Amino acid sequence: MQTVTLTPKRSPVISIEAEMITPDVFAGKSDAEIGAIPAWEGNEEITLADVFDVAVDGSADAAGTKIIIDGNVPRVKRIGEAMTAGEIVVKGDVDMRCGALMSGGSITVEGNADSWVGREMTGGEILVKGNATYYAGGGYRGETCGMRGGKLTIEGDVLDYLGEHMCGGEILVKGNARLLPGVLNWSGTITIEGDTTLPGGEMKSGTIFVKGKVLEMLPSYKDEGTEEVDGVTYRKYTGDLSRNGEGVLYVSV
Amino acid sequence: MAEMIIKNGVVYDPKNSVDGEKNEICIKDGKIVDNVGAGAKVLDAEGCLVMPGGVDGHTHCAGKINTARIMSPHDMRYSPIPGLSGPEPRTKLLRPQVGYNTPNTHAIGYRYSKLGYTTIAEAAITPMMARHMHEEFESIPILDKLALVLMGSNWQVMQYIQDGDSEMLKSYMAWALLASRGYGVKIVNPGGGSNWTWGKNVTGIDDKVIDFDVTPADILIGLAEANEALNLPHSIHVHCNNLGVPGNLPTTLDTMKLLERVKASQDRQVMHLTHMQFHSYTGTSWMDFASGSDQIADYINKHDHLTFDMGQMIFGPAMTMTADGPTEYRNARMFDAKWSNYDQELEDAGGIVPLAYTPQHFAHATMWSIGLELALLVKDPWKVMFTTDNPNGGAFVNYPEGQVLLMSDKKRQEVIAGFPDMTMDRISLPNIDRELDWGEMTVMTRSMPAKMLGLEEKGHLGAGADADVAIYDVKPDKVDVSVEHEAVKKALGFAKYTIKGGEIVVRDGDITALPKGKVYWVNAYENGIVQTEKDRLITDLEERFKKYYSMQFSNYMVEDAYVPRPVEVRPEVA
Amino acid sequence: MPVIKDVVCTFCGCLCDDLEVTVEDNKITKVGKACKLGRAKTMGMFLHERIEKPMIRKNGKDSELEECSYDEAITKAAEILVAAKRPISYGWCSTSCEAIEKAVVLAEETGSLFDSTANVCHGPSALATQEKGAPSCSLGTAKNYADLIIFWGCNPVHAHPRHQTRYSTMAKGAFTPNGKKDKKMIVVDPRNTDTAKKADLLLQLNPGTDYVLVEALRAIVNGHADVLPDEIAGIPKATVMEAAEMCKAAKFTVIYFGMGVTQTRGRYKSGDNVSSLVSDLSQTNKVVMIPMRGHYNVTGFGQVAAWEAGFPMALDFSRGVAYYNPGETGTNDVLMRREVDAFITGAADPGAHFPQESIKYLYKIPAIQVDGYANPTTEFSDVVIPAAIAGVECEGTAYRMDSQPIRMKKLIETTFKSDEEILTEIIAKVRELKGEGGA
Numbered sequence A: 001m002q003t004v005t006l007t008p009k010r011s012p013v014i015s016i017e018a019e020m021i022t023p024d025v026f027a028g029k030s031d032a033e034i035g036a037i038p039a040w041e042g043n044e045e046i047t048l049a050d051v052f053d054v055a056v057d058g059s060a061d062a063a064g065t066k067i068i069i070d071g072n073v074p075r076v077k078r079i080g081e082a083m084t085a086g087e088i089v090v091k092g093d094v095d096m097r098c099g100a101l102m103s104g105g106s107i108t109v110e111g112n113a114d115s116w117v118g119r120e121m122t123g124g125e126i127l128v129k130g131n132a133t134y135y136a137g138g139g140y141r142g143e144t145c146g147m148r149g150g151k152l153t154i155e156g157d158v159l160d161y162l163g164e165h166m167c168g169g170e171i172l173v174k175g176n177a178r179l180l181p182g183v184l185n186w187s188g189t190i191t192i193e194g195d196t197t198l199p200g201g202e203m204k205s206g207t208i209f210v211k212g213k214v215l216e217m218l219p220s221y222k223d224e225g226t227e228e229v230d231g232v233t234y235r236k237y238t239g240d241l242s243r244n245g246e247g248v249l250y251v252s253v
Numbered sequence B: 001m002a003e004m005i006i007k008n009g010v011v012y013d014p015k016n017s018v019d020g021e022k023n024e025i026c027i028k029d030g031k032i033v034d035n036v037g038a039g040a041k042v043l044d045a046e047g048c049l050v051m052p053g054g055v056d057g058h059t060h061c062a063g064k065i066n067t068a069r070i071m072s073p074h075d076m077r078y079s080p081i082p083g084l085s086g087p088e089p090r091t092k093l094l095r096p097q098v099g100y101n102t103p104n105t106h107a108i109g110y111r112y113s114k115l116g117y118t119t120i121a122e123a124a125i126t127p128m129m130a131r132h133m134h135e136e137f138e139s140i141p142i143l144d145k146l147a148l149v150l151m152g153s154n155w156q157v158m159q160y161i162q163d164g165d166s167e168m169l170k171s172y173m174a175w176a177l178l179a180s181r182g183y184g185v186k187i188v189n190p191g192g193g194s195n196w197t198w199g200k201n202v203t204g205i206d207d208k209v210i211d212f213d214v215t216p217a218d219i220l221i222g223l224a225e226a227n228e229a230l231n232l233p234h235s236i237h238v239h240c241n242n243l244g245v246p247g248n249l250p251t252t253l254d255t256m257k258l259l260e261r262v263k264a265s266q267d268r269q270v271m272h273l274t275h276m277q278f279h280s281y282t283g284t285s286w287m288d289f290a291s292g293s294d295q296i297a298d299y300i301n302k303h304d305h306l307t308f309d310m311g312q313m314i315f316g317p318a319m320t321m322t323a324d325g326p327t328e329y330r331n332a333r334m335f336d337a338k339w340s341n342y343d344q345e346l347e348d349a350g351g352i353v354p355l356a357y358t359p360q361h362f363a364h365a366t367m368w369s370i371g372l373e374l375a376l377l378v379k380d381p382w383k384v385m386f387t388t389d390n391p392n393g394g395a396f397v398n399y400p401e402g403q404v405l406l407m408s409d410k411k412r413q414e415v416i417a418g419f420p421d422m423t424m425d426r427i428s429l430p431n432i433d434r435e436l437d438w439g440e441m442t443v444m445t446r447s448m449p450a451k452m453l454g455l456e457e458k459g460h461l462g463a464g465a466d467a468d469v470a471i472y473d474v475k476p477d478k479v480d481v482s483v484e485h486e487a488v489k490k491a492l493g494f495a496k497y498t499i500k501g502g503e504i505v506v507r508d509g510d511i512t513a514l515p516k517g518k519v520y521w522v523n524a525y526e527n528g529i530v531q532t533e534k535d536r537l538i539t540d541l542e543e544r545f546k547k548y549y550s551m552q553f554s555n556y557m558v559e560d561a562y563v564p565r566p567v568e569v570r571p572e573v574a
Numbered sequence C: 001m002p003v004i005k006d007v008v009c010t011f012c013g014c015l016c017d018d019l020e021v022t023v024e025d026n027k028i029t030k031v032g033k034a035c036k037l038g039r040a041k042t043m044g045m046f047l048h049e050r051i052e053k054p055m056i057r058k059n060g061k062d063s064e065l066e067e068c069s070y071d072e073a074i075t076k077a078a079e080i081l082v083a084a085k086r087p088i089s090y091g092w093c094s095t096s097c098e099a100i101e102k103a104v105v106l107a108e109e110t111g112s113l114f115d116s117t118a119n120v121c122h123g124p125s126a127l128a129t130q131e132k133g134a135p136s137c138s139l140g141t142a143k144n145y146a147d148l149i150i151f152w153g154c155n156p157v158h159a160h161p162r163h164q165t166r167y168s169t170m171a172k173g174a175f176t177p178n179g180k181k182d183k184k185m186i187v188v189d190p191r192n193t194d195t196a197k198k199a200d201l202l203l204q205l206n207p208g209t210d211y212v213l214v215e216a217l218r219a220i221v222n223g224h225a226d227v228l229p230d231e232i233a234g235i236p237k238a239t240v241m242e243a244a245e246m247c248k249a250a251k252f253t254v255i256y257f258g259m260g261v262t263q264t265r266g267r268y269k270s271g272d273n274v275s276s277l278v279s280d281l282s283q284t285n286k287v288v289m290i291p292m293r294g295h296y297n298v299t300g301f302g303q304v305a306a307w308e309a310g311f312p313m314a315l316d317f318s319r320g321v322a323y324y325n326p327g328e329t330g331t332n333d334v335l336m337r338r339e340v341d342a343f344i345t346g347a348a349d350p351g352a353h354f355p356q357e358s359i360k361y362l363y364k365i366p367a368i369q370v371d372g373y374a375n376p377t378t379e380f381s382d383v384v385i386p387a388a389i390a391g392v393e394c395e396g397t398a399y400r401m402d403s404q405p406i407r408m409k410k411l412i413e414t415t416f417k418s419d420e421e422i423l424t425e426i427i428a429k430v431r432e433l434k435g436e437g438g439a
């Protein structure tokens, strides 16, 4: 077991790009080595030590490495990018693209996550205890698939385009999801416990559960009557028929 | 400019019958010369492979590719071939590079150069969009360029053919090359582009074009005869009807036979058929589709009026872009893929669709095999150009992969071993054990494309040639490509030296200098068309511009400002 | 009197290239064939004054702009950019492609963000292109073939006054020899605009429901009209059905879409769904779409940035190679987060078009303006560099809304430097300051 604690030294205004903050990169490294890992602040190359105090306890492989970010880092982007194993706990907010492309391990964000949390993730788990903004579990520009696997949980609310282009995996939002969750989905399951607007736009297949209200419904879904899933009664819709989709949208009654 | 002499290279220069000899190559003022002075800079090739700079006679590198870029921000981060793909930050010398199938202009220049290529031909541009193409040409460093101008669905062309007015046809073709600062005549899906403006297509060379009383066969013959009458350096360059359709073999054979009757004006083919792989399918549907490469090869082995290029497929993501609008729409619907379309007023159609090819799919595995079969079954390498129809069949940075496949049966068998069983009775590749030697490879990647295009200063290392030279870290007399294909592939991807116009632009796989390339274009108008015919043409064009074009006649022609380093080729008037 | 023919109008994305301009004593005295907007632009009749001299503020934002030499202003601009960690270069849509190429180089060498005015208008069209593609055609094809014109979220009567006569509803083409009589017109707009008043059918949808309407149209085209409710986006189902029938009956349909589509709720998702609608409809007849671009060369910006650096807008060169992610790397994305520490803009007026919050922030950071005319942006700029007007005082390339490049002419002489020259000089200065000189 290796525990790496990163304590923020300052509150940058320009976002720090720190895609090297992963158990894969940190595994087996000393505090000095981790502190020397490059990061970017705008067009300036810096090191993690410029932003964090680094404390390392023990040494392990990626799976045995836990990173604790002991504070608020709303301007640190790309934490946990492409991680394959291990654990990251952030005791505050994170900036964009947290956990993008991750394939294994877990990330817990105790505060809020900015846009593209879990972008294109293929495995592992992300838990955001606060809110997330745009494109949670979404894709990269131009790519056909967004999230392909793993689980993304957001305990608060999210804004637009939750799970855009989703091709697999599972998303759970305990609060509300604003506009067009599950837009252009191919597969996977999205559960929204709160309210949402226009879910499932151009969904090809895949499943969306809305336990709260659908504030505005797309016109192109077919009402299939009610159905019970896990003890909850939903109205079941299939679509999106705008593109001959075969997705299923459950809305609680 | 300083003189240079390349010593100790193993030189392949098929045009001058040099087949792996330790000849010295002398360079002066950007040209190959017979000898240089004692003060010439000596470049020791250390026993490595020396060839003329590569010539890509069919690539999509400027114009339509830009829409493909805008469609594929995700492509900019792909890097399947480190050093030749993906994002690379700027350096003091180099601009930033991105992309794989649709790299930015700078990356195109750098990466072709790393491959030892020094000349590229953009394969499809309408005259009206030529200004855009030249802007991109100007931005692609190092390489010399030329453009093939789309004429196979052009209203003027079809009108003059319908009228039987071969003089007007000739005048217009010459004028269109002038207006676009283009080099040769391209025909894509003849007539089909015009029908596509109505959402329709043609299904063979004898179909009627909707708005003109002509058939694809009429268009092919008309343009071919006028091309020869104008004595253009390149023949017509044809993308047949029915690209990518199972059972398109008869259409391709019909097209080849049709051209038997046209006489070449000079020592070259009368028609170059492009990306033959996409046009060599038997069967009636994807279920019973199979390779027709043996029939195509048999025909080509028996006839001398044709050349072709492979259009080799490379597995992985590709970006298809072609003036064949209906094909792209069909692709987009078949794969539920993104689709761009562009119908250029009076001139041609066009479309762009991303695809991905996988060895696990029998159809793709079969297509991959067909490209190689064609190149290996045709006996005379002077009839074959190596291409992937970049980036339709695959990105050009995969050329080393494709080239090594032609040189190593072992490598081919390794790939075939992974194919689904359904592929095996559709292809003949497993039974073809021919392995190209370095001389043949030099023909297919340099000498033949240069000859086929009529570029006399390219594709060879004789005196008078441009001093475009590629030196690879391969010792031809020591390496067995068949076995050591991986090492050879790596060496072909990162030239030891690329010399462009006498200047070392690549050393050990890295770019060292950024000269600007020339643009070749053909002026068959000024001397080739008599004044009375010019007047007749201009009068008609002015009328057509008023009625049908959306741009003023006077604003149409590409201005000199867009071609700052032109090489104007003036065909001899017959 | 010398009349220059076939002049390209450099106001809107129509790029009309048939203007007749009279020049007397190096002054433009008459502009023939242009619309009101084009005439005003070409004659230099603007709300704002010409910037006559380079100017800088010597003592911070509160000090006055003082006249200085080009050299001084260019040096100051270079110093600001070199010192910045997160500079942004914005605009460059009412200038030549040659200038835009230089602006790309400057952005690369200063590790800047680089963005066009599409950030506040048509950016979503590029996003739609990367999601679904751009099924399009040239304006001449549209004029010759189209028998159904749909204006979606745009009002050409006011914004592109000659569009209808040159290219669309009123234009006579090869297969539409009678102009308007051979064409039908649908307008999709929440307002009954002057364009809508002439339409055969107006789909007056509720604001922000474009996406919903596209969904319904696609459902109809794909054979699922039965599931649709009686009212869609505030429009009776029967009317939506009628629109779909008109599309199916037409041989060649062009959808011109404007900011009404790209700047409403759902934004680019509406645009990209229109693209899918085009694809669906194309199964039986021909349909294409063309964005109604405002700034005359915003299309050119996208083209140049794409071929030079890989992406059409919102490029972030901070790490030496472009990263692209509108929403993260767009001008207003970073301004709202107050991440930017230096700002350069050319041939654009962010001061008039940005959200209030962004503008407030621009008053706090060093800003450089390159422009022919003073405008609200001048008020917060620390360095103001006067430029020649492309297409009037210097030549160069511009791309029409249908991506057709045209060469702009030089009509009169000027002592002002062109955007291209100014940028070239700033680049040279930047190299000098960074010790990368020589090149």
Ligand code: SF4
Residues within 6 Å of the ligand: C009, C010, C011, C012, C013, C014, C015, C016, C033, C034, C035, C036, C037, C038, C039, C160, C161, C162, C163
């Ligand atoms: S329509 Fe646009 S381009 Fe044409 S004259 Fe008017 S403002 Fe100029």
Ligand SMILES: [Zn+2]
Residues within 6 Å of the ligand: B058, B059, B060, B123, B274, B275, B322, B389, B392
């Ligand atoms: Zn091609």
